[in-house]
Amino acid sequence: MNKPHSLRTQLLLRLTLPLAFVVMLDAAVSYFVALHYADMAYDRWLLDSARSLAQQVKGQKDKITFDLPPIAVEMFRWDDMDKTFFKVESLGGGFMAGDKALPSPSIPPEERDLPYFSDGEIGGKPIRIVSVLTVPTAASEEVLVSVAETLNKRRGMMSEILLAVVLPQILLVLVTGIHIWTGVNRGLHPLRNLARIIAGRSARDLDPIPDTDVPLEVRSLTHTINELLQRLAASMATQRRFIENAAHQLRTPLAGLKIQAERALRAQDPETMRPALIHIKNSADRVAHLSTQLLVLARSEAVMQDRREFTPVDLCALVRECCMDWVPKALERNMELELRAPDEAIFIAGNALLLRELLNNLLDNALRYGKSGGQVAVKLDGPPRTALIVDDDGPGIQPTEAGKVIERFYRIPGSPGDGCGLGLAIVKEIADLHGARLHISHSCFDSGTRIEIAFGRQPEEDQGRR
Structure with a gap:
């Protein structure tokens, strides 16, 4: 047997689940949009740093040099949240300065003239890398300058954005859910009143159910119930009339049967008994005929309810x-x-x-x-x-x-x-x-x-x- 479904539960699910889905979708979209712009900001800083280092690459008499004072390197690397790495290498001569452990990306030919962003790993930690190709003055050899940093600031910003976006959305869902719960309960209140009115009725009370205080959508239900009550009242009235008429009509021939039976019992010989027996037969025929007709009436009334x-x-x-x-x-x-x-x-x-x-x-x-x-x-x-x-x-x-x-x-x-x-x-x-x-x-x-x-x-x- 299937378990009956709650109308309240169905309404709450149909109202709350789409709302929660929309809120989660909005939070996800907001998060990824904010993350995109945060990446753009940090990537731009990396690109500015790479271009600054590229300006320190010089070419003298077919020799490429990179000269950056230690104090400048220290200032370049300083960051209270992330570690910063750089690497300068000649495509012909190899490593020149920086961190040898920093991976060198393979730049596609069609992107050699543009800054190339990539993701990598150094010391087991994920990093974001930007690489720039430059050709120093008076030199014919290309130099690849790469700058990278770990992702702590980015992850911190991701968490802040997630909290800033999702928490208000969760609060909105809770407030809206409470409002929906209250609204559904108030909307179902007329149905509870209707059920209480019907439950409080006696089995003989077939008067129409008042529908002045029920919503328009529920009136079709009350009208259907009232039509059923009218048909039931008519059927019960028909049965009551049938029983009353049958009792009234059967009383006379049965009384005659009793009188003639008593008369036959008092008779001393068959000839005296004969008239009484004839009356008994006639009364029995009348009762049988009446019973047959009453049964036909009952059957016709039953068929009238179902013409199938x-x-x-x-x-x-x-x-x-x-x-x-x-x-x-x-x-x-x-x-x-x-x-x-x-x-x-x-x-x-x-x-x-x-x-x-x-x-x-x-x-x-x-x-x-x-x-x-x-x-x-x-x-x-x-x-x-x-x-x-x-x-x-x-x-x-x-x-x-x-x-x-x-x-x-x-x-x-x-x-x-x-x-x-x-x-x-x-x-x-x-x-x-x-x-x-x-x-x-x-x-x-x-x-x-x-x-x-x-x-x-x-x-x-x-x-x-x-």
């Missing part, structure tokens, strides 16, 4: 299968069940189980409330307008009742049978889930009801989305 369960469904095949399943019920009531559907498949995007329940409820209502010996017609129209129509020849539904019968547990006063008022409510919810429109009107027979389910999505579009 939709797949292409052949509506023609599904309608034929359902009608075949209801043929025995139609024969039992001596009713004619007619199906008119195209031969080719009609695909829609949906949940096959719920669509089957939709048609089962329509057929159950049509056969339950239709006339005995009457007829029920099922019609399926294909694209471009896909519609499922069920007509019966029952008492019909008045226009004033059309908006009420689709509500849960509503029954038209005086309706025959022992229905529980869930059939059309289930049809409405499943139709809404599939983006279909439910319309109630007069049937194609002399009396009765027409239920039309018009599907808005077309099969080609549904298969294309997948």
